[in-house]
Amino acid sequence: MTQTDDPLGPYRGRLLGLAYRMLGSRSEAEDVLQDAYLRYAGANREAVRNPEAYFTTMVTRLCLDRLKAARVRREVYVGPWLPEPVLDADDLSPEKAAEIAADLSFALLLTLERLSRAERAAFLLHDVFDAPFSEIAAALGKSEAACRQLAARARRAVAAARPGKRVPAEAHQALLERFAEAVASGDPSRLKTLLAADATAVSDGGGVKIAALNPIRGADRIARFLAGVVRKARAQNRLLRFRFADVNGEPGLLVYDGEAIEETISIDVADGLIAAVYVVRNPEKLRGLDAHAAGPV
Structure with missing residues (x-):
């Protein structure tokens, strides 16, 4: 047309x-x-x-x-x-x-x-x-x-x-890279240092993919939850790979399981720490990303 x-x-x-x-x-x-x-x-x-x-x-x-x-x-x-x-x-x-x-x-x-x-x-x-x-x-x-x-x-x-201004993209990206490295390490103590004490993690599986049924609150609980996800993937011989991409106009992560996008991860940053983690796992919400995303690196 x-x-x-x-x-x-x-x-x-x-x-x-x-x-x-x-x-x-x-x-x-x-x-x-x-x-x-x-x-x-x-x-x-x-x-x-x-x-x-x-x-x-x-x-x-x-x-x-x-x-x-x-x-x-x-x-x-x-x-x-x-x-x-x-x-x-x-x-x-x-x-x-x-x-x-x-x-x-x-x-x-x-x-x-x-x-x-x-x-x-x-x-x-x-x-x-x-x-x-x-x-x-x-x-x-x-x-x-x-x-x-x-x-x-x-x-x-x-x-x-949203009382403060948005964090500059460079600072957001730098913190996200440290977060990705900490997640990949599976070390909860390393993850905890990047999270605000009152941070929140929200995961959306839509009842189709496994996800936390309620928001996870607190740096310690979030760090242990994310480390547990990585340990479980390794136990199942699954290799999760990350690719950095702009998600909703901010630095984010595309997580691949094989060649398919498994989830997206976005973070909200405040005072140099991660205030919130948003994980979208619902396949219906990821379907439209394939046309815009290259494969994992």
């Missing part, structure tokens, strides 16, 4: 980025854009005076509908839920210089998950995608004043959860 044939073409990256931030799923975001295209195909196109605003409103509403169903699914989801990792974060970011616009980290996406659907939409549309409140009001079916309040509440929640 050429851009001429695709009315979403000029706005596709922006709309995909919006839908991904709303849903935490690249595959669902792509489904939303397909739904938006099909609805546009059946609409009176002459009545669409501003295609970008039209598609932004439609994608927002489709995401809000999906989030209703997602809330029900999450109630029966096995273990913790994490967003679907992406390796092409630049394609999902709006053309905006603000730090929040480039932030696709798991920490931020999980903060957005704790907001109401309307708060999330208002915040993303205004603070990340620069939509005017008149457009946000049309998308949410609320007054502009109400949308301003929604965005302000969400902004305060995000600021409280």
